[in-house]
Amino acid sequence: MALGRMIEGKWTTEWNERDQGGAFNRTPTMFRDQVTADGFSEFKPEAGRYHLYVALACPWAHRTLIMRSLKGLTEAIGVSIVDPILSDKGWMFSDEAGAIPDSVNHAQYLQEIYLKADPKYTGRITVPVLWDKQKQTIVNNESREIIRMFDVEFTELATKKIDLYPRELQQKIDETIDAIYTPINNGVYRSGFATSQEAYEKAVTELFENLDRWETVLDQQRYLCGDQMTEADICMFTTLYRFDSVYHGHFKCNLRRLVDYSNLWNYLKDLYQHPDIKVTCNLDHIKRHYYISQTQVNPNQIVPKGPIIDFEEQHNRDRFAIRPK
Ligand SMILES: N[C@@H](CCC(=O)N[C@@H](CS)C(=O)NCC(=O)O)C(=O)O
Numbered sequence: 001m002a003l004g005r006m007i008e009g010k011w012t013t014e015w016n017e018r019d020q021g022g023a024f025n026r027t028p029t030m031f032r033d034q035v036t037a038d039g040f041s042e043f044k045p046e047a048g049r050y051h052l053y054v055a056l057a058c059p060w061a062h063r064t065l066i067m068r069s070l071k072g073l074t075e076a077i078g079v080s081i082v083d084p085i086l087s088d089k090g091w092m093f094s095d096e097a098g099a100i101p102d103s104v105n106h107a108q109y110l111q112e113i114y115l116k117a118d119p120k121y122t123g124r125i126t127v128p129v130l131w132d133k134q135k136q137t138i139v140n141n142e143s144r145e146i147i148r149m150f151d152v153e154f155t156e157l158a159t160k161k162i163d164l165y166p167r168e169l170q171q172k173i174d175e176t177i178d179a180i181y182t183p184i185n186n187g188v189y190r191s192g193f194a195t196s197q198e199a200y201e202k203a204v205t206e207l208f209e210n211l212d213r214w215e216t217v218l219d220q221q222r223y224l225c226g227d228q229m230t231e232a233d234i235c236m237f238t239t240l241y242r243f244d245s246v247y248h249g250h251f252k253c254n255l256r257r258l259v260d261y262s263n264l265w266n267y268l269k270d271l272y273q274h275p276d277i278k279v280t281c282n283l284d285h286i287k288r289h290y291y292i293s294q295t296q297v298n299p300n301q302i303v304p305k306g307p308i309i310d311f312e313e314q315h316n317r318d319r320f321a322i323r324p325k
Contacts, residue, residue: 003296004090009120011089011111022196023203024189030123031138032145035130037153043132043139045154047076050139051104052146053113053129055091056282057084057289059185059238060143061128066234067147069276072159077150078103082110082127084285086293090125098282104133113138144177147231160276164231172225176232180224183210185239192251192297200252208255211264218263222270222320233271240268244307245283246290250297259309269315281311 004013017025035043035050052068054061068077080102083094091110093101107113111125117138130139130146140146151164165173182190183206190203214236217224224232239247243258259265271277291303 003086003294004088005124006111006114006121008122009115009118013088018193018195021199022194023199024186024193026186026189027124029126029142030121031117031129031141033139034145035139035149035153037156042135045149045157046134047157048078049132049134050076051078051080051131051133053080053082053102053110053127053131055082055084055127055289056098056280056285058127059242060126062238062241062280063143063234064128064130064146064150065280066237066277067150067164067231069280070160070162070164070234070274071150071154073150073154073157075159076154076157080104084289084293086289091127098285104131144235147234151231164229164234166228166230169225169228169230173230173232176224176230177235180210180214180232180236180239183207184214185235188239188243188247188251188253191253192247192294204253204255207253211256211261215261215263218267222267222317227320229271229274237268237271237277240264241272241281241311242286242290244309245287248307249304250290250294257307266315266317269311269313270317272311273315 004011017027019025033043034041035045037045052064054065056062068074079100080093081098081100082091083096083099087109089109089111093099093108095101105113105116110127110129113129113131114121114125116136126141128143128146129141132139148165187203187207187210191200191207194200194203214224221227223229224236240258243253247253248257258268272281287303291298292301295301
């Protein structure tokens with residue numbers, strides 16, 4: 001196994017997304033087309049037209065699976081799930097428990113999908129990927145944009161009428177997704193992938209300052225943007241769900257555990273216990289992916305047995321439901 005990337009359509013195992021100071025720098029994703037319902041885009045929301053490639057392990061891909069599930073888009077948008085362990089050619093399809101082979105392009109490796117879309121592709125081979133079966137190309141591979149499309153543009157095809165981007169909260173939701181991205185969602189990676197003490201300490205300090213801040217916010221309201229679940233909660237959830245099992249140990253995000261935060265822990269259980277979210281969660285894929293695939297962090301590839309976490313334990317977030325508005 002080695003982390004790799006494509007250069008002009010050729011696979012290489014050199015992977016360096018760190019700056020001179022040892023800080024992790026994430027490269028922006030390349031496919032940024034949009035499916036829109038307004039008729040202006042060549043990508044129209046049509047049942048059966050799009051296919052989603054994900055890893056259950058990946059927090060970014062997990063966002064898209066949750067949105068697909070919450071909106072009731074599972075019939076309209078098909079899914080393939082890669083093997084949790086990165087191969088020396090990157091994400092791979094297999095018949096491993098929990099994985100779903102590629103029934104659309106019959107690929108063995110995810111890189112084949114990228115090369116179909118662009119034979120001269122340069123960049124990382126990442127999940128999630130939204131594939132258009134009609135135009136035979138990748139529409140988009142940026143999780144934040146994919147969840148927005150599922151939420152807003154696929155409404156006609158959605159069997160569940162939940163709106164996670166309500167008009168009156170839109171600005172707040174966008175600001176919140178921005179606010180949590182660098183210190184929290186990417187912060188755990190900045191901590192775990194740092195190759196200097198300084199870069200690590202900066203990332204981990206910012207991470208916990210921000211967790212502390214949201215702990216206070218969640219003392220006053222049930223969700224990040226108020227009294228209803230929004231896209232921002234989905235973005236927060238996939239990081240928090242992995243926190244104690246992976247980021248605390250493997251990425252050294254260990255000033256505190258998530259379970260040590262009363263509000264964040266109860267908030268996490270509340271979200272997890274939503275039936276449409278629970279079905280998308282797979283800690284086995286998550287743990288094996290990080291601990292086995294990231295040999296630069298964990299060379300002996302030992303997957304820890306613990307910690308024991310009970311996500312089913314009763315949460316106390318219902319206390320906000322009875323609050324007068
Ligand atoms: N910006 C992307 C990030 C996606 C991403 O980094 N995915 C990781 C898995 S967690 C991946 O596929 N990594 C494989 C690699 O870099 O080779 C998004 O939010 O969709």
